[in-house]
Amino acid sequence: MEKLPDLRQLSFPIKYGSGRIPALGFGTLIPDPIETTLATKHALEAGFRHFDCAERYRNEREVGEALHQWLSESGTPRERVFITTKLWNTNHRPDRVASAFEGSLQRLKLEYLDLYLIHTPFAFQPGDNQDPRDARGNIIYDEGVTLKDTWRAMEALVAPGKLKAIGLSDIGLEQLREVFDSANIKPAVVQVESHPYLPQTELLEFCTKNGIVMLAFAPLGHGMKPGVLEDRVITGIARRVNQTPAQVLLAWAVQRGTAVLTTPKTPARARENWNIAALPEDAMAEINAIKTRQQFNPVTATGIPGFIAKGN
Ligand SMILES: NC(=O)c1ccc[n+]([C@@H]2O[C@H](COP(=O)([O-])OP(=O)(O)OC[C@H]3O[C@@H](n4cnc5c(N)ncnc54)[C@H](OP(=O)(O)O)[C@@H]3O)[C@@H](O)[C@H]2O)c1
Numbered sequence: 001m002e003k004l005p006d007l008r009q010l011s012f013p014i015k016y017g018s019g020r021i022p023a024l025g026f027g028t029l030i031p032d033p034i035e036t037t038l039a040t041k042h043a044l045e046a047g048f049r050h051f052d053c054a055e056r057y058r059n060e061r062e063v064g065e066a067l068h069q070w071l072s073e074s075g076t077p078r079e080r081v082f083i084t085t086k087l088w089n090t091n092h093r094p095d096r097v098a099s100a101f102e103g104s105l106q107r108l109k110l111e112y113l114d115l116y117l118i119h120t121p122f123a124f125q126p127g128d129n130q131d132p133r134d135a136r137g138n139i140i141y142d143e144g145v146t147l148k149d150t151w152r153a154m155e156a157l158v159a160p161g162k163l164k165a166i167g168l169s170d171i172g173l174e175q176l177r178e179v180f181d182s183a184n185i186k187p188a189v190v191q192v193e194s195h196p197y198l199p200q201t202e203l204l205e206f207c208t209k210n211g212i213v214m215l216a217f218a219p220l221g222h223g224m225k226p227g228v229l230e231d232r233v234i235t236g237i238a239r240r241v242n243q244t245p246a247q248v249l250l251a252w253a254v255q256r257g258t259a260v261l262t263t264p265k266t267p268a269r270a271r272e273n274w275n276i277a278a279l280p281e282d283a284m285a286e287i288n289a290i291k292t293r294q295q296f297n298p299v300t301a302t303g304i305p306g307f308i309a310k311g312n
Pocket of ligand 1: 026027028029030052053119169170191192216217218219220221222223224229244246247261262263264265269272273297299305
């Protein structure tokens with residue numbers, strides 16, 4: 001019988017940078033600070049060693065606290081955990097990039113980051129207000145900076161002991177190609193929405209061909225209903241392989257060659273979302289044949305993130 005890999009231990013090499021990125025990652029987009037600390041702790045206890053943060057989530061402090069407490073209590077070296085955070089849209093001007101990076105490092109209480117991403121390709125009016133709006137409530141964009149300008153400033157941050165790799169998020173193939181072609185340090189990772197209703201096959205092919213890791217968010221379609229968790233193909237396979245629909249979706253993502261982020265909030269969900277198992281080939285083929293197409297997060301159209309609590 002064919003021997004299936006242990007997906008929980010899978011990691012991908014970072015070609016443009018150094019180290020490896022664990023395939024199964026924990027996302028920290030959790031509006032409540034206490035819930036953030038608890039969920040981060042539960043994720044570490046379940047087995048997650050890859051953490052996705054962002055300046056915009058406004059909870060880097062809580063993630064950092066949970067992480068340091070666990071590292072010290074378990075005697076685990078920092079190097080065993082892969083930590084990413086992201087530059088927010090209001091810090092795209094090159095003269096703001098280094099201080100935004102340092103601010104994240106301080107809040108996370110870290111000496112170095114494994115990965116720093118440009119959160120979206122949209123530049124907002126620079127300043128401390130993360131959600132700058134005009135009198136009509138429309139976002140104020142910043143026409144005075146290009147993505148290439150910001151990328152150059154990101155490149156300048158990469159240094160031993162400080163930052164291992166840089167990448168992009170919420171980007172389409174065309175813009176990725178432009179940055180890739182002109183970059184001195186190529187994007188190591190690209191984080192985008194991806195699930196069976198938005199497989200991003202062309203982007204994945206480009207990434208695979210060029211040694212970029214594609215990192216999927218919303219693998220469970222953000223839990224929205226109706227959505228991928230209730231899809232009949234997914235629930236049918238889940239019954240057949242004795243896994244939950246969430247486990248099937250996470251396994252599919254990893255097995256097709258993407259890293260993936262999930263955000264379980266309870267200890268039971270953390271164990272469920274960590275304990276994924278490889279799917280047989282026929283199940284992979286069935287999921288790949290799903291025809292429904294749906295994007296759940298509108299961020300690629302506007303740069304405005306979905307799912308951040310009001311007032312944050
Ligand atoms: N780059 C970007 O712009 C961007 C955008 C969005 C997210 N992200 C990153 O991606 C991470 C993952 O986000 P996500 O929202 O897609 O997380 P997710 O874990 O895929 O989906 C979260 C939703 O699924 C539900 N859920 C979680 N585990 C479940 C399970 N085992 N069974 C049934 N439902 C389950 C949750 O329900 P409960 O609420 O009941 O727990 C929640 O509604 C974020 O934390 C963030 O780091 C990045």
